[in-house]
Amino acid sequence: MSLETLEWLNKNTLIGFTEKRGTAWHHHRGMQGTESNHYAGAIPVEDVRRRLFGWESVPSEVYVKSPLTGYPERDDDRVAFSRSDTGRVLGYFGPGYEPHPYDEWLLNKVAQLLDDDLAVGSAGLLKGGAVAWVSVEVPENVVTPEGVTFRPHLLATTSFDGSLATTYKPVVTNVVCDNTMHAALKESGQVVKVKHSRKSVLKLAQARDALNLVYRVADSFTDEVARLCRIDVDDRQWQDFLHAHAELPAKLGRGRTLVERKRESLTHLWKNDARVAPWRGTAFGVVQAVNTYAHHGQVVRGATRPERNALRSLTGDFDQLHHRTLVSLSRVLDVPDLAPAT
Known part of the structure; x- marks a missing residue:
């Protein structure tokens, strides 16, 4: 990790509710200038506007x-x-492109949706400012009976490089590992997308429906954790899952070596890592191992790990990973409908 990357993260991301989630891994007070980018409670909307979106x-x-x-x-x-x-x-x-200024689409429109129980929990710029996000969160962590601590929130994001439509969607962050996880919502309309076209318009009623799902995602994710923790996965089934999830190439070479290392890393998480081992022996432990490896162990090319993780959270890649993991596990356990519909 270069010093330039660390300095960017410390000056171009704002992290709120640190009394509940702790400091970000990149926290370096000496790189933040005169103001810390960490807030014990909610981040004032005006601070986001002044510190991140004060340009056109x-x-x-x-x-x-x-x-x-x-x-x-x-x-x-x-x-x-x-x-x-x-x-x-x-x-x-091209000439049909309609820009969505961050100040308007991620602050003014979101501010119209906020109520007494929701506030800005994080915000940031990626790819030199070409991508931005604002996260609206509840103040308190949620803890499931199985010991999983998480934070439900609404993620609002857009871009100036064409990579993302303006999107509002409920997501979940697992506090113990700072992982983005599948929100486990079955309701339709949980994701609102507005294209960058000349006819683009955000219907606030539609966006508020997505925002209201933040309150329900806590119950939905709690139910999902309980459901997956009730499904047993023994060590033999874990090995069968590894064969399905990380298929070993027959031919010797670099590809086979990389898959072997991936399996070793996943197994270490499964057996020994505090972010996964408490749920070893369950389907949730399998999901947690794969998710944690993707966030913190998988080889990253063409970007830094924090930027890649943030972008994958914004694009929904982690939701797709969750689905693929449960599809593979369903086949191993011969359990139908283990994966949620996408």
């Missing part, structure tokens, strides 16, 4: 060097959006 995305003309003349010529089919404060180019788009 400015459209600019795009010029391309002509292969015929060697001189730059204007590309009328594209426009570039850049940060007004640093000049960094965030993305290139």
